[in-house]
Ligand SMILES: C[S@@+](CC[C@H](N)C(=O)[O-])C[C@H]1O[C@@H](n2cnc3c(N)ncnc32)[C@H](O)[C@@H]1O
């Protein structure tokens with residue numbers, strides 16, 4: 001693939017769109033932007049295999065737009081134009097049309113808040129102007145409606161704690177996480193450092209008069225910690241929060257004793273993730289769990305009154321629509337409060353690449369899940385897309401009975417600052433009046449995190465000064 005443009009800030013977006021269209025090595029794109037008396041002319045020349053296509057278009061922007069908005073509106077128009085050209089050349093359409101690199105719901109919210117469009121016409125504008133498919137465009141306003149718990153207030157923050165350790169590595173996984181056997185002897189030291197960072201966070205929170213609204217302990221697999229380790233960690237997190245989640249994704253790490261510790265410290269929500277209910281697939285994807293473990297840990301969680309989320313993935317190696325439908329059917333029988341439907345993202349970091357799922361096949365799975373969940377009282381409440389998701393699809397979180405996860409909404413919509421602790425954790429600081437977001441990442445690997453903890457804490461203090 002060869003992309004040449006005289007507007008270097010567009011190169012990445014053009015490449016992302018071309019990748020979503022599945023172009024091959026021979027693909028070439030040349031783009032030129034010229035400005036003449038306030039009129040912009042965009043010229044594209046596309047070539048792939050034996051096909052070539054040249055297109056150009058001109059437009060002038062309305063004078064009353066702010067400079068920032070002008071830039072993003074222009075970029076959007078240019079991408080739609082490239083989308084149309086690629087679509088024409090390759091005879092293909094994408095579920096999310098010209099959208100890449102931005103969360104669809106965040107874009108919709110920006111467009112509404114800036115007065116560009118009214119909420120009532122979001123799906124129409126997404127479909128008509130951004131080339132989003134009707135089914136996906138309809139999802140966007142539904143999600144906006146279900147995100148009413150967003151409270152914009154620069155003093156209201158979320159706290160995230162990362163435990164990047166898992167019992168074993170699932171072959172499809174692209175997250176940075178360590179197998180327990182590799183880091184077992186460092187876990188105690190890791191917790192010492194984590195607790196040191198949490199203490200520094202506590203000082204920041206007090207100094208800035210922040211109010212912690214939610215806590216989320218994610219990973220990896222936080223439930224891999226022993227009862228004693230969980231007791232020690234949770235004992236440090238004594239904030240009176242509205243919502244407290246601990247990811248217990250792998251059911252083979254859950255015990256009644258651990259859930260009792262979570263309950264003792266006020267945890268309100270956990271996740272128990274089947275990914276699929278087909279045990280042959282579980283074996284194929286190197287996930288050493290059994291359906292019986294999901295059922296047993298779910299029953300333990302319900303006995304203790306936790307809100308439960310279950311994650312599944314569409315497009316797992318070797319799975320066809322029929323198998324995926326059985327997973328949805330089982331989920332609906334269990335009826336957890338939250339269900340998150342992911343589409344497989346094929347990344348370099350994972351052991352197993354895509355095996356067999358076609359774009360059309362996975363799209364039918366995601367459509368089936370959406371229809372079945374909506375028909376059974378679930379509502380979509382957050383959505384995000386990752387690079388290299390099969391078919392250019394998305395991940396959607398569903399809830400029932402008003403049990404949304406506030407942290408998921410805050411982090412996806414980037415409405416509240418997040419103070420994040422642990423290896424690989426990323427803090428975000430939202431400056432809402434200036435409409436600006438700053439991000440800061442901790443050292444990715446456990447060993448570096450441990451050896452650089454004092455420096456990490458100093459940087460964190462500076463970041464939240
Ligand atoms: C950060 S992981 C942690 C969850 C937990 N460790 C577990 O495995 O149950 C969160 C979720 O991301 C999803 N996920 C992981 N790798 C993925 C991939 N390559 N494509 C799509 N979803 C993926 C899985 O559904 C997983 O439950």
Ligand code: SF4
Pocket residue numbers: 165166167168169170173174175177219220221249250
């Ligand atoms: S999917 Fe979860 S358990 Fe599996 S390797 Fe990734 S983070 Fe760990």
